[in-house]
Amino acid sequence: MIRIGIIGCGGIANAHVLAYLQHSERVKIQALADVYVDAAEGLRRRFKLEAQVHHSYEELLKREDVDAVDIMLPHHLHWKAVMDAIMAGKHVLVEKPMCVTPAEADAVVDAVKAAKTKLLVGHNQVFSPAVREAKRMIEEGYVGKLFSVRTQDCFKGRIGGWRLSKEKIGGGELIDTGYHPMYLLSYLSASKVSSVYAVTGKFFNLEMEGEDTAMVLVNFADGSLGSVNTSWAYELPPGDKRFAVAGEKGLLYGDLLVLGYKVPGMGEARREWPTVRDPYTDTFIYEISHFLDVVEGRSEPIQGPEEGRSVVRLVTAAYRSVAEKRAVGLDEV
Known part of the structure; x- marks a missing residue:
């Protein structure tokens, strides 16, 4: 025990x-x-x-x-x-x-x-069945050479408490809810990040010292691309996916408990997992x-700690990109 x-x-x-x-x-x-x-x-x-x-x-x-x-x-x-x-x-x-x-x-x-x-x-989202299965399929070549990885996590909500402080939160939305699509991007990609370009805004939670919305573009070392869309100011359109991976053989896309797979010229293959309590708690x-x-x-x-460090560096590079209005290499942070 x-x-x-x-x-x-x-x-x-x-x-x-x-x-x-x-x-x-x-x-x-x-x-x-x-x-x-x-x-x-x-x-x-x-x-x-x-x-x-x-x-x-x-x-x-x-x-x-x-x-x-x-x-x-x-x-x-x-x-x-x-x-x-x-x-x-x-x-x-x-x-x-x-x-x-x-x-x-x-x-x-x-x-x-x-x-x-x-x-x-x-x-935690790495441990959802759909994400783990997507990772397995990517590693086993179902989408072939990766072209792009897109991840996102958005909702509209009022933020309070310590999250209003830029010092206490470590920035703003990007290092909080936005941290989820950042680590999903790293987890699902087949290559290391080489550079980052980011923009941020504040639209709904105006009392925050930091941003409530961020968009991040990523260049991976193997030439593939990545993007992150994350916000506390708006919801995603109905049916939009938490993640989408495009490669030479097809597409993988889904949410925490739903995964879709599509090969060009063929219909969609779809798998769903049952809930234990609800998709979030699961x-x-x-x-x-x-x-x-x-x-x-x-x-x-x-x-583990190495993966944790990689995402901290990715977020840090994104914030530096915002401050300096340029693409920032991971070797700079």
């Missing part, structure tokens, strides 16, 4: 706790930590958890009866909490982003290499299952 400590008991913690409860035969939530004790107490009551509440995560990390921690703090606090957890000998699942700067990411990679613990970055159920496999030594992290 793996004993988990939850660090940060805000909104996203609800999805994580629901996922842990789906694997109750393998894991127990042992402790909760939040500077706002009422948030931790509320989480404990809501899910009837037999877990001790701590006012600080430092107290939680001292516990010998905690094997691993799940870090869900505001972005600017991720790096220190991750480093402290590694130094305390705990396995780590950290919500995206792993941290907010390439220098922080380098330090995390080095710390994990030196430690005996494992780290998984919470790129990504966390699959992610937590993988994290438990990692902690138990059954698997290496699919999205």
